[in-house]
Amino acid sequence: MRFFIGAVTLAVLTACSPAIPDSGAGVGFGDYDAYQREKAAREAALAGNALPPPTAVSSEPLRTTGALVPPSDPASIAADTRAALDLGAASSDPAEVPSAVVNSVGISQENNFDAVGAERTIEEDAARIAQTRAQYQVVQPEAIGSRPGDVGPNIVAYALASNHAVGTPIYRRIGLNKDSKFARNCAQFPSPDQAQLEFLKRGGPERDRLGLDPDGDGYACNWDPSPFRNAVGG
Numbered sequence: 214m215r216f217f218i219g220a221v222t223l224a225v226l227t228a229c230s231p232a233i234p235d236s237g238a239g240v241g242f243g244d245y246d247a248y249q250r251e252k253a254a255r256e257a258a259l260a261g262n263a264l265p266p267p268t269a270v271s272s273e274p275l276r277t278t279g280a281l282v283p284p285s286d287p288a289s290i291a292a293d294t295r296a297a298l299d300l301g302a303a304s305s306d307p308a309e310v311p312s313a314v315v316n317s318v319g320i321s322q323e324n325n326f327d328a329v330g331a332e333r334t335i336e337e338d339a340a341r342i343a344q345t346r347a348q349y350q351v352v353q354p355e356a357i358g359s360r361p362g363d364v365g366p367n368i369v370a371y372a373l374a375s376n377h378a379v380g381t382p383i384y385r386r387i388g389l390n391k392d393s394k395f396a397r398n399c400a401q402f403p404s405p406d407q408a409q410l411e412f413l414k415r416g417g418p419e420r421d422r423l424g425l426d427p428d429g430d431g432y433a434c435n436w437d438p439s440p441f442r443n444a445v446g447g
Contacts, residue, residue: 366413368406372438373445377430379437384418384429394424399434408434 322328329338377383388394402408408425409432415422418431425433432438 368409372441382429386429391427395427398423405434405436409436
């Protein structure tokens with residue numbers, strides 16, 4: 214009796230439960246791919262971005278100025294390159310001076326006799342050479358102006374007039390804190406040449422009023438006369 218009641222109860226519960234769709238049929242109403250497409254379209258529509266149907270998408274290339282974009286064509290590229298070269302070539306009379314000879318990829322073949330000979334005659338080439346020569350101007354040298362008489366010391370002349378090495382004591386220097394004064398005053402000049410020029414203006418090399426030559430070699434702020442001497446000797 215108990216077995217009979219349990220069987221009846223199980224049958225009733227089975228009849229009340231919803232049917233489970235077959236996994237082989239997708240989700241109960243079609244194949245799985247169709248379900249995914251419809252789901253994506255529904256979600257896009259809810260988000261305000263309805264997806265176009267597959268048939269609405271064209272496989273044609275994008276159009277520019279009403280024409281299809283052609284694939285890369287070496288012949289058309291070469292033609293465009295040659296047209297640009299012809300447009301940019303400077304010529305007072307284009308009928309007399311021919312344009313440059315280029316190969317299929319737009320590279321100049323001016324040094325190829327066969328290519329140039331096939332494009333223009335000897336007379337046309339001579340006109341091109343004449344125009345090229347006319348563009349050049351020979352600048353004649355001018356005489357160097359004379360140096361004014363009294364313009365102050367000249368460090369080049371001083372370098373050539375002296376012959377002792379840097380650091381050779383020649384002149385007597387006296388005073389206190391010569392090293393600190395040397396470092397402080399030399400820092401005021403942008404270069405040793407400027408320091409040497411000022412040193413000579415103020416009585417150097419015999420006098421060193423600014424303390425620019427503490428070792429007494431006649432060269433201020435480690436100025437070196439060697440480059441001027443080497444230039445003349447070389």
